[in-house]
Amino acid sequence: MVTDQHIRQYQREGYTIVPQLLGPADLSEMTEYINGYIERQTARGVRPEHLDKPHCHDRHFLDLCSKPATLDAVERFIGPNIVLFSCHIICKAKGDGLAVPWHQDAIYWPLEPMEVITLWLAIDDSTEANGCMQVIPGTHTAGPIEHVEIEHAESKVLHRGVPSHLVDASRLVNCLIPRGGCSFHAPYLIHGSAPNTSNHRRCGFTMRFMPPETRLIREGPLSKWFKDHPLFLLRGADRRGVNTYLSPRDVMSRAEQDGF
Numbered sequence: 571m572v573t574d575q576h577i578r579q580y581q582r583e584g585y586t587i588v589p590q591l592l593g594p595a596d597l598s599e600m601t602e603y604i605n606g607y608i609e610r611q612t613a614r615g616v617r618p619e620h621l622d623k624p625h626c627h628d629r630h631f632l633d634l635c636s637k638p639a640t641l642d643a644v645e646r647f648i649g650p651n652i653v654l655f656s657c658h659i660i661c662k663a664k665g666d667g668l669a670v671p672w673h674q675d676a677i678y679w680p681l682e683p684m685e686v687i688t689l690w691l692a693i694d695d696s697t698e699a700n701g702c703m704q705v706i707p708g709t710h711t712a713g714p715i716e717h718v719e720i721e722h723a724e725s726k727v728l729h730r731g732v733p734s735h736l737v738d739a740s741r742l743v744n745c746l747i748p749r750g751g752c753s754f755h756a757p758y759l760i761h762g763s764a765p766n767t768s769n770h771r772r773c774g775f776t777m778r779f780m781p782p783e784t785r786l787i788r789e790g791p792l793s794k795w796f797k798d799h800p801l802f803l804l805r806g807a808d809r810r811g812v813n814t815y816l817s818p819r820d821v822m823s824r825a826e827q828d829g830f
């Protein structure tokens with residue numbers, strides 16, 4: 571449950587942690603579906619950290635992102651009208667989980683204004699040993715920071731990141747989140763995570779939500795990625811009409827994909 575204290579911490583430090591978000595039924599449905607998806611995708615050779623935008627080709631992920639407990643929590647931060655911008659399963663296998671370089675999400679996103687929030691749901695207990703997310707509190711107010719090509723990018727989830735001399739790593743906070751809990755973080759917050767060398771898997775499911783007043787800019791330098799990027803209005807209404815949306819019915823179900 572999100573309290574006023576969580577909202578204040580998010581505003582002040584750019585992140586907050588809610589130790590319990592989902593009840594047992596939602597959590598087991600979510601876990602079972604995500605585990606099945608990871609199994610199918612890794613069998614095709616995709617690394618489990620790279621399961622980006624599963625909702626674009628499997629509409630059950632839209633149901634998973636629309637759980638009332640999730641949307642009620644998000645509503646506390648962004649208000650009653652809620653758009654799903656994107657989602658991503660970032661699963662670090664035990665003993666073989668890639669690091670995520672220090673970065674700001676906002677530099678990858680053509681959103682105007684940059685009002686968007688990430689909910690990072692812990693599918694497994696997320697600990698320092700298995701490569702939990704790490705944040706530098708307070709960096710969310712700095713605006714865009716230079717990103718550079720990362721060395722040894724093949725062993726990282728992202729290829730660009732904030733250079734180390736611009737990150738005060740002595741101030742990092744480990745986001746220790748029990749399974750079923752979540753963190754929220756702001757788009758300019760500097761964050762990343764270490765590799766998973768432990769004996770425990772670390773799986774997170776990020777859901778990115780924005781109010782409908784935030785416009786997705788489909789033209790311009792990032793159009794290659796965002797020209798056809800689908801948005802879904804999950805709750806409330808879009809009174810200004812700055813975006814266009816798909817309906818969940820426009821996305822295939824798994825059975826349809828399998829030809830049933």
Ligand SMILES: O=C(O)CCC(=O)C(=O)O
Nearest residue numbers: 660670703762763774776
């Ligand atoms: O899962 C991680 O370790 C990093 C997550 C992240 O960068 C994000 O959700 O924006």
